[in-house]
Amino acid sequence: MDNQDERFRRGWERLLEVDAESGGRVIESLQDVAPDLARYVVEFAFGDMYRRPGLDLKQRQLVTLSALTTLGRAEPQLEVHVNAALNVGLTAEDVVEALIHCVPYVGFPRVLNAMFVAKRVFEERGVSPLKRA
Amino acid sequence: MDNQDERFRRGWERLLEVDAESGGRVIESLQDVAPDLARYVVEFAFGDMYRRPGLDLKQRQLVTLSALTTLGRAEPQLEVHVNAALNVGLTAEDVVEALIHCVPYVGFPRVLNAMFVAKRVFEERGVSPLKRA
Amino acid sequence: MDNQDERFRRGWERLLEVDAESGGRVIESLQDVAPDLARYVVEFAFGDMYRRPGLDLKQRQLVTLSALTTLGRAEPQLEVHVNAALNVGLTAEDVVEALIHCVPYVGFPRVLNAMFVAKRVFEERGVSPLKRA
Amino acid sequence: MDNQDERFRRGWERLLEVDAESGGRVIESLQDVAPDLARYVVEFAFGDMYRRPGLDLKQRQLVTLSALTTLGRAEPQLEVHVNAALNVGLTAEDVVEALIHCVPYVGFPRVLNAMFVAKRVFEERGVSPLKRA
Amino acid sequence: MDNQDERFRRGWERLLEVDAESGGRVIESLQDVAPDLARYVVEFAFGDMYRRPGLDLKQRQLVTLSALTTLGRAEPQLEVHVNAALNVGLTAEDVVEALIHCVPYVGFPRVLNAMFVAKRVFEERGVSPLKRA
Amino acid sequence: MDNQDERFRRGWERLLEVDAESGGRVIESLQDVAPDLARYVVEFAFGDMYRRPGLDLKQRQLVTLSALTTLGRAEPQLEVHVNAALNVGLTAEDVVEALIHCVPYVGFPRVLNAMFVAKRVFEERGVSPLKRA
Numbered sequence: 001m002d003n004q005d006e007r008f009r010r011g012w013e014r015l016l017e018v019d020a021e022s023g024g025r026v027i028e029s030l031q032d033v034a035p036d037l038a039r040y041v042v043e044f045a046f047g048d049m050y051r052r053p054g055l056d057l058k059q060r061q062l063v064t065l066s067a068l069t070t071l072g073r074a075e076p077q078l079e080v081h082v083n084a085a086l087n088v089g090l091t092a093e094d095v096v097e098a099l100i101h102c103v104p105y106v107g108f109p110r111v112l113n114a115m116f117v118a119k120r121v122f123e124e125r126g127v128s129p130l131k132r133a
Numbered sequence: 134m135d136n137q138d139e140r141f142r143r144g145w146e147r148l149l150e151v152d153a154e155s156g157g158r159v160i161e162s163l164q165d166v167a168p169d170l171a172r173y174v175v176e177f178a179f180g181d182m183y184r185r186p187g188l189d190l191k192q193r194q195l196v197t198l199s200a201l202t203t204l205g206r207a208e209p210q211l212e213v214h215v216n217a218a219l220n221v222g223l224t225a226e227d228v229v230e231a232l233i234h235c236v237p238y239v240g241f242p243r244v245l246n247a248m249f250v251a252k253r254v255f256e257e258r259g260v261s262p263l264k265r266a
Numbered sequence: 267m268d269n270q271d272e273r274f275r276r277g278w279e280r281l282l283e284v285d286a287e288s289g290g291r292v293i294e295s296l297q298d299v300a301p302d303l304a305r306y307v308v309e310f311a312f313g314d315m316y317r318r319p320g321l322d323l324k325q326r327q328l329v330t331l332s333a334l335t336t337l338g339r340a341e342p343q344l345e346v347h348v349n350a351a352l353n354v355g356l357t358a359e360d361v362v363e364a365l366i367h368c369v370p371y372v373g374f375p376r377v378l379n380a381m382f383v384a385k386r387v388f389e390e391r392g393v394s395p396l397k398r399a
Numbered sequence: 400m401d402n403q404d405e406r407f408r409r410g411w412e413r414l415l416e417v418d419a420e421s422g423g424r425v426i427e428s429l430q431d432v433a434p435d436l437a438r439y440v441v442e443f444a445f446g447d448m449y450r451r452p453g454l455d456l457k458q459r460q461l462v463t464l465s466a467l468t469t470l471g472r473a474e475p476q477l478e479v480h481v482n483a484a485l486n487v488g489l490t491a492e493d494v495v496e497a498l499i500h501c502v503p504y505v506g507f508p509r510v511l512n513a514m515f516v517a518k519r520v521f522e523e524r525g526v527s528p529l530k531r532a
Numbered sequence: 533m534d535n536q537d538e539r540f541r542r543g544w545e546r547l548l549e550v551d552a553e554s555g556g557r558v559i560e561s562l563q564d565v566a567p568d569l570a571r572y573v574v575e576f577a578f579g580d581m582y583r584r585p586g587l588d589l590k591q592r593q594l595v596t597l598s599a600l601t602t603l604g605r606a607e608p609q610l611e612v613h614v615n616a617a618l619n620v621g622l623t624a625e626d627v628v629e630a631l632i633h634c635v636p637y638v639g640f641p642r643v644l645n646a647m648f649v650a651k652r653v654f655e656e657r658g659v660s661p662l663k664r665a
Numbered sequence: 666m667d668n669q670d671e672r673f674r675r676g677w678e679r680l681l682e683v684d685a686e687s688g689g690r691v692i693e694s695l696q697d698v699a700p701d702l703a704r705y706v707v708e709f710a711f712g713d714m715y716r717r718p719g720l721d722l723k724q725r726q727l728v729t730l731s732a733l734t735t736l737g738r739a740e741p742q743l744e745v746h747v748n749a750a751l752n753v754g755l756t757a758e759d760v761v762e763a764l765i766h767c768v769p770y771v772g773f774p775r776v777l778n779a780m781f782v783a784k785r786v787f788e789e790r791g792v793s794p795l796k797r798a
Contacts, residue, residue, distance in 0.1 A: 029515070033514060033528060034495050034499060035529075037499050040499075040507075044705075045507060048709075049233065052230060052234070062196050063198075063231050064199075067199045067203045067238040068238060070204055071203055071238065072337070073338065073471040076508075077507070096187075098188065100185065101196045102196065102200050103182065103303070105197065105204065108311060108636050108637065109337060109339075109340040111303065112292065112296075112303070112307075112343065115299060115303060116299075129299060163647065165662065166647060167628045167632060169632065170632050170640075170643065174644075177306075177310055204604070204642075205738040206641075206737065206738035207645070210641040232702075236702070238506045238507065239505070240503055240504045240505045240736075241503050241742070242504060242742040243736075245706075249694070249698075252694075262698060315632065315633055315635065320628075321630065325591070328587075328595050328598075329630050329633045330598075330633070332595040332599045332602070333602045334637060336603055337638060343637075360591075362436075363586035365436075366435065367584070367587065368599050370772055371596065371599040371600060371609075373768070374436075374439075374444060374769050374770065375473040376473075378425065378440075379472065379475065381436060382432075385428075388432065394431070395432060396432075440769075443572075443576055447572065447576075448769055451568075451762060451765065453758055453762035454759060454762045458763075461727050461728050462728070462767065464728075465727075465731035465735070466734070492719055493720060496719035499717065500725055501732050503706075504733060558777065561784075565761065566764070600774065603772075603774060603775075604738065606737075
């Protein structure tokens with residue numbers, strides 16, 4: 001196994017750990033149009049970036065959520081990464097807080113659109129960001 | 134003291150804690166053109182958002198750095214918040230990691246421009262993100 | 267009633283005046299995921315910004331329509347604010363003019379997408395931007 | 400026929416050549432809301448820009464695909480112009496390459512979203528970007 | 533004089549009325565690199581858009597200021613159009629209000645950067661947006 | 666030499682071919698703040714993307730110029746890639762045409778700002794996009 005394969009293998013391992021099925025579906029759906037693009041997502045985003053030391057996975061998901069919220073028009077990716085955030089140990093409340101924290105920097109529309117994506121994911125997974133009384 | 138004043142007071146306290154002088158300079162420079170805008174920054178961004186529970190200040194700065202990097206064209210604000218990141222206990226290495234983590238989401242140009250802002254702040258404060266041997 | 271409540275009350279009053287039901291639905295849909303975000307929309311966007319003196323409501327809606335068109339990917343908010351524009355006395359023709367005026371600054375794609383949102387709102391309300399012969 | 404009409408006529412001719420039916424549908428759908436906006440698309444985008452010398456139509460479509468991918472939130476326009484790219488002689492593989500080439504500049508989310516638009520167009524037209532063995 | 537020349541002439545007239553010297557400098561600075569781009573600014577932005585009926589020049593400048601603030605990274609254009617806003621009868625206070633009104637939609641960084649451009653223009657022209665006591 | 670080194674070596678070779686000194690300066694300036702970011706630029710952008718088959722280097726530079734123009738706020742990268750465009754055989758006139766072609770998609774401000782970057786590069790290299798009589 002050469003290094004290129006090794007990057008892919010490590011990236012795939014991390015993708016499964018972080019994004020589980022929703023990430024896998026994206027990779028799958030690229031196979032008949034741009035399999036190399038899928039390979040770069042695995043190798044570069046997950047094999048290179050997500051394997052770096054320094055920040056832990058929870059911190060990396062906070063950075064990811066903020067980038068995707070700010071970017072706008074990244075609902076499919078945001079759905080993957082709200083799931084990922086919950087997978088690596090952030091709570092639904094943490095996710096909501098991270099999105100609300102973006103308001104002063106990016107305004108309400110970007111955050112509202114991101115929040116409705118998060119809401120759908122929370123409902124699918126049966127979790128609530130609201131503290132019980 | 135009514136609640137409006139209270140929001141401002143709490144916001145100002147937080148701004149001093151987080152952004153120290155660079156944040157203060159922004160507020161000062163607005164006084165002769167739009168003092169209300171300065172007030173909203175203090176009341177809303179710092180008095181409301183930065184006082185919320187749930188995420189600690191280090192987590193909030195990661196979210197902020199990512200939002201400003203993604204937004205692009207926010208160098209003055211990024212300079213304030215790289216300083217803020219260091220003020221609340223993130224290391225220069227953490228800042229560099231957060232910016233690099235944005236590459237797959239926003240591409241190299243946004244991250245390169247943000248990194249050069251961070252570089253200037255590190256030099257001014259005499260800190261280095263590079264691990265010594 | 268303290269000042270925080272007062273900001274909310276004034277914001278809610280203004281929201282009802284400007285955005286009527288479509289704005290109310292947004293607030294409602296946030297209650298089980300991020301009620302504080304809904305509160306900030308009411309307090310800050312409507313209680314603080316929309317109550318400021320200086321520009322009248324029609325002028326403020328022109329600014330809002332342009333910001334949302336330029337931002338892109340803000341269809342839900344644009345739908346609310348095309349409705350709001352008509353509610354405060356702008357005509358369908360004014361809305362169309364404001365969007366067309368954005369073309370040289372933001373290009374055709376943003377304006378086309380915004381225009382199709384406006385078209386849907388006009389149809390729902392049974393108004394036309396076209397001058398009758 | 401005066402020059403204004405001439406610009407429209409030339410633009411319409413070019414639009415038919417480049418975008419065929421998908422472009423025509425956009426023009427059609429604007430007739431009852433903002434016919435002048437449709438006219439500007441024809442006159443300015445197609446009559447002025449697309450008739451310029453210097454770059455050929457294939458080169459112009461590469462530039463267009465990259466602009467729309469980078470812009471984000473321009474799926475309807477991207478659908479028109481993936482079709483246009485194929486109409487003027489670029490292959491499905493060229494389109495995929497152009498989108499992948501954008502990754503380092505704009506990040507994966509923008510490119511993934513654009514790629515799924517391209518995928519739909521390829522399926523509708525029964526073409527594949529994958530080299531056969 | 534044919535229609536193309538007529539569009540240019542009308543555009544130039546409007547540009548002089550609205551943007552006076554700062555707009556003229558932009559046109560001038562394009563002559564040795566892309567004179568056709570300068571011509572399109574005059575013909576399309578000023579000859580077509582700014583001559584449309586429906587909204588008056590003050591309303592059009594509100595839309596322009598909001599678009600440029602939201603766009604970000606458009607300081608040179610914003611400088612031209614803050615001047616233009618004052619030229620067509622908006623007050624410095626109106627300009628400040630329009631920018632502040634954008635905060636909930638686009639966040640503080642975009643508005644702060646725009647406000648500092650406005651501040652410079654106000655100082656050059658010796659006007660103040662602050663109401664005297 | 667393992668594959669990671671091989672990707673870097675191939676990327677560096679391509680970077681020298683395409684971006685020559687201006688690209689090299691960017692890499693150099695990252696060494697004391699984020700050398701890994703420099704490595705990713707070389708490995709991923711140049712070693713992976715720019716080595717792909719399918720589009721030639723001139724076509725790739727058209728895509729790059731359009732992406733950076735559309736992105737906005739990427740002057741340092743645009744300067745590198747206007748140089749790169751000329752290095753791989755596009756003419757100054759081609760560069761101007763590519764930027765002008767973006768106007769209908771992204772509006773004048775982004776294109777004007779990009780054009781002034783191109784103008785500076787042309788002057789430094791003593792080339793002109795204007796056809797001689």
